[in-house]
Amino acid sequence: MKYIVVGNSAAGLFAAEAIREQDSGAEITVLTADSYPSYSRCLTTYYLAGDIPEEGLFLRSAETLEALHLNIRYGCTVTGLDPTERVILTAAGERVPYDKCLIATGASAVPLDVPGSTLPGVFTLRNLEDAQRIKARLAPGRRAVIIGGGLVSLKSAYALLKQGLKVSLIVSSGQILSQMLNEEAAKLIQEHLERHGLEIVLHQDVAEIQESGFRNESLRWRLSPFGQTQDKFFGRTEQESGEKIWENLIAENEIKGGSRIEAVRLRNGKLLPADLVIVGKGVRPNIQPFLDSGLATRQGILVNERLETNLPDVYAAGDVAEAWDRLHQTQRLNPIWPNATMQGRIAGANMAGLHLTYPGAMGMNSVDFFGLRTISAGIVRPPKSPVSENDLNPSSPASPILPTSPTSPAWRVEELRLRDAWGRPNYQRLVWQGELLKGFVLVGNTERAGILTAFIQYGRALSEPVRQTLGSGKRSRAISLKA
Amino acid sequence: MKQLLVRSENCVGCKSCEVACAVAHSQSKTLFGAVLEAQSPRKRVFVETDGTVNFPLQCRQCSDMPCVHACMAGAMHREPATGLVQVNAEKCVGCWMCVMVCPFGAIGESPAHQALKCDRCRELDYNPACVAACPTKALQWVEVDRFAAAGRRSWVEQVKEGNSHA
Numbered sequence: 001m002k003y004i005v006v007g008n009s010a011a012g013l014f015a016a017e018a019i020r021e022q023d024s025g026a027e028i029t030v031l032t033a034d035s036y037p038s039y040s041r042c043l044t045t046y047y048l049a050g051d052i053p054e055e056g057l058f059l060r061s062a063e064t065l066e067a068l069h070l071n072i073r074y075g076c077t078v079t080g081l082d083p084t085e086r087v088i089l090t091a092a093g094e095r096v097p098y099d100k101c102l103i104a105t106g107a108s109a110v111p112l113d114v115p116g117s118t119l120p121g122v123f124t125l126r127n128l129e130d131a132q133r134i135k136a137r138l139a140p141g142r143r144a145v146i147i148g149g150g151l152v153s154l155k156s157a158y159a160l161l162k163q164g165l166k167v168s169l170i171v172s173s174g175q176i177l178s179q180m181l182n183e184e185a186a187k188l189i190q191e192h193l194e195r196h197g198l199e200i201v202l203h204q205d206v207a208e209i210q211e212s213g214f215r216n217e218s219l220r221w222r223l224s225p226f227g228q229t230q231d232k233f234f235g236r237t238e239q240e241s242g243e244k245i246w247e248n249l250i251a252e253n254e255i256k257g258g259s260r261i262e263a264v265r266l267r268n269g270k271l272l273p274a275d276l277v278i279v280g281k282g283v284r285p286n287i288q289p290f291l292d293s294g295l296a297t298r299q300g301i302l303v304n305e306r307l308e309t310n311l312p313d314v315y316a317a318g319d320v321a322e323a324w325d326r327l328h329q330t331q332r333l334n335p336i337w338p339n340a341t342m343q344g345r346i347a348g349a350n351m352a353g354l355h356l357t358y359p360g361a362m363g364m365n366s367v368d369f370f371g372l373r374t375i376s377a378g379i380v381r382p383p384k385s386p387v388s389e390n391d392l393n394p395s396s397p398a399s400p401i402l403p404t405s406p407t408s409p410a411w412r413v414e415e416l417r418l419r420d421a422w423g424r425p426n427y428q429r430l431v432w433q434g435e436l437l438k439g440f441v442l443v444g445n446t447e448r449a450g451i452l453t454a455f456i457q458y459g460r461a462l463s464e465p466v467r468q469t470l471g472s473g474k475r476s477r478a479i480s481l482k483a
Numbered sequence: 484m485k486q487l488l489v490r491s492e493n494c495v496g497c498k499s500c501e502v503a504c505a506v507a508h509s510q511s512k513t514l515f516g517a518v519l520e521a522q523s524p525r526k527r528v529f530v531e532t533d534g535t536v537n538f539p540l541q542c543r544q545c546s547d548m549p550c551v552h553a554c555m556a557g558a559m560h561r562e563p564a565t566g567l568v569q570v571n572a573e574k575c576v577g578c579w580m581c582v583m584v585c586p587f588g589a590i591g592e593s594p595a596h597q598a599l600k601c602d603r604c605r606e607l608d609y610n611p612a613c614v615a616a617c618p619t620k621a622l623q624w625v626e627v628d629r630f631a632a633a634g635r636r637s638w639v640e641q642v643k644e645g646n647s648h649a
Binding site: 205342377447448 | 488530549552553555556557574577579580581582583584585586587588591619
């Protein structure tokens with residue numbers, strides 16, 4: 001049996017491991033555009049922060065990978081799939097045959113579309129190569145502007161703050177982490193980060209990224225009386241001044257690696273000086289190579305409960321796939337690590353002949369900024385928030401459309417606002433639909449998070465005593481479902 | 484393979500297991516030494532109670548391993564040799580994704596800000612200290628078959644007792 005796995009990140013690696021577990025003799029080929037063994041994209045910000053060395057990014061040791069007996073082809077860009085001939089097409093013009101194929105090509109960072117966004121010094125953070133390039137520019141005291149208020153942006157901002165940079169974060173909406181948190185929780189994190197020196201600008205967009213005035217400054221000097229005197233002193237001729245100097249400077253500059261950015265101009269006209277810009281405007285699935293292969297796609301590749309696509313023997317998993325979402329009750333993108341690994345494992349096992357059903361993804365995330373921990377999962381904003389005044393704020397992003405019918409039970413939000421002895425926040429928000437737990441946000445003390453996640457996944461009505469125990473925020477792990 | 488199993492009806496909530504756990508994971512491996520250590524050792528078993536039922540809870544070694552799947556550092560892994568889910572302290576970055584998905588809330592934090600959970604006393608050659616310390620045999624390190632057999636015997640005994648009172 002010939003297995004082809006396209007992509008070697010979370011979903012690809014876990015799928016290859018699952019196939020190997022089921023089929024010790026299988027021929028497993030991994031095609032990847034990457035040039036490194038499987039590494040964790042989520043850890044790139046830890047690498048930027050200096051918390052871990054580059055080697056710390058790699059998911060498996062060389063021995064572990066060796067033992068899997070994978071035929072991994074690095075630097076191999078896949079350009080298409082032919083379902084009738086059952087081959088994968090590569091940029092090098094090869095036709096790689098498969099019996100079973102997994103598409104785990106992941107997602108790419110969405111670039112920023114403003115003047116200056118392609119200048120050197122403007123980055124997105126998705127790959128190890130991105131992280132290496134950014135890291136080479138880090139030095140204490142430098143100024144960084146980070147565009148976007150999502151998790152990658154915030155984690156990047158945190159990393160750069162730890163490296164001693166002066167960091168500004170520009171957010172279009174009225175809160176940070178709007179995918180992950182409600183406004184009140186986001187505000188707690190924002191205050192905490194601001195106390196640690198992060199400048200956060202809400203309700204603002206970037207109009208332009210401006211180039212360095214280096215050329216202009218140099219030219220101005222050369223053409224000034226001081227510069228002219230200097231030219232005379234060094235015996236420079238007329239041809240060497242003026243236009244000639246300008247051209248030389250451009251050439252010189254390009255040899256040094258091009259121009260540099262200097263500032264970010266906001267919509268409101270304000271200029272923020274910047275040596276470095278990181279754009280965190282989300283990701284989109286890498287489906288382009290498969291658009292004319294007959295694969296059913298929306299934003300991502302649609303898969304069923306076995307993680308099969310509409311094409312026979314072709315599976316998809318991870319950030320590229322739109323798999324079942326257990327809370328939204330539809331196929332949906334859920335580009336987070338745990339969903340990718342779980343989908344990879346199940347797709348891999350099914351490719352190798354098992355019949356596993358994917359129980360469904362759900363959104364969840366965990367962050368720790370300067371010791372303040374936050375974990376959220378599920379639906380953090382009810383569709384029509386009848387309770388929390390925060391969600392009536394027109395500035396908060398629109399809630400996702402959730403299945404509701406006139407008969408479905410009402411949504412309810414239950415919040416606990418505490419502070420510990422040092423004044424640090426300890427916040428809990430539970431989102432209920434009738435007797436079902438649908439989501440939570442914990443800031444500060446997060447040790448109950450896993451239990452709450454399990455209750456969301458449990459997906460059945462919880463009794464009054466259980467609901468009370470959860471709502472009280474008590475630590476007890478001894479919650480009996482029968483209580 | 485031996486499992487760490489619990490007879491919650493025997494647990495009186497004395498927390499001897501918690502102390503033994505912390506000591507077993509200290510540098511000195513003695514109670515007095517552990518108390519004096521600069522980094523006080525942390526327990527990985529938690530005696531929970533709802534007022535009537537006591538339960539000494541620690542990592543249950545789930546077969547579906549949600550913590551392994553959630554770990555974005557490749558630190559949480561199943562050891563091929565023992566089949567146990569363990570934390571690789573060289574890889575853990577303290578992102579708490581495992582805490583986010585552990586259905587038992589059994590993962591804590593080490594002084595080095597890394598995930599900390601029951602390792603079945605790896606350093607003591609897999610002889611869990613909590614089991615040795617438990618005065619009522621609520622915690623047992625046994626093969627599942629033996630545990631089940633003991634459970635059946637106790638059930639038969641209860642039936643006999645019930646009959647003799649009838």
